[in-house]
Amino acid sequence: xxxxxxxxxxxxxxxxxxxxxxxxxxxxxxxxxxxxxxxxxxxxxxxxxxxxxxxxxxxxxxxxxxxxxxxxxxxxxxxxxxxxxxxxxxxxxxxxxxxxxxxxxxxxxxxxxxxxxxxxxxxxxxxxxxxxxxxxxxxxxxxxxxxxxxxxxxxxxxxxxxxxxxxxxxxxx
Numbered sequence: 256x257x258x259x260x261x262x263x264x265x266x267x268x269x270x271x272x273x274x275x276x277x278x279x280x281x282x283x284x285x286x287x288x289x290x291x292x293x294x295x296x297x298x299x300x301x302x303x304x305x306x307x308x309x310x311x312x313x314x315x316x317x318x319x320x321x322x323x324x325x326x327x328x329x330x331x332x333x334x335x336x337x338x339x340x341x342x343x344x345x346x347x348x349x350x351x352x353x354x355x356x357x358x359x360x361x362x363x364x365x366x367x368x369x370x371x372x373x374x375x376x377x378x379x380x381x382x383x384x385x386x387x388x389x390x391x392x393x394x395x396x397x398x399x400x401x402x403x404x405x406x407x408x409x410x411x412x413x414x415x416x417x418x419x420x421x422x423x424x425x426x427x428x
Contacts, residue, residue: 271314
């Protein structure tokens with residue numbers, strides 16, 4: 256049973272994300288010229304407008320909205336919103352380039368155990384949030400039997416109960 260809990264669907268990797276666009280051309284330009292993705296072949300049998308791009312080991316599938324005017328518009332940058340995050344080599348270079356390209360962004364910083372992670376957040380042409388970070392500064396540490404943490408004290412009694420249930424189940428195995 257433990258094997259199924261680790262990878263129940265036998266996943267290998269993230270393949271792509273799919274994003275709905277107001278303007279396919281504008282989004283292609285952004286993902287190609289700002290983020291460095293490369294257009295790749297898309298099946299010709301699709302009967303809707305779109306484009307496939309690839310970079311950094313993942314694909315981005317852009318789909319032209321059938322009703323662009325009804326798509327929600329986001330103007331404020333909220334780091335807690337849905338986003339895709341990219342590692343970078345130099346936060347200073349990224350920030351300089353965003354300024355040079357006149358792309359509005361927000362800075363954030365996380366510090367954990369003396370390790371600092373810098374983050375820059377900005378929107379694509381349709382308001383989807385992009386994060387650029389040096390998150391590889393923060394080590395990935397498996398919980399190894401621990402339950403995932405939440406920052407909400409409201410959930411603390413539920414978490415303590417769940418932890419007791421999980422520990423009980425592990426003892427029975």
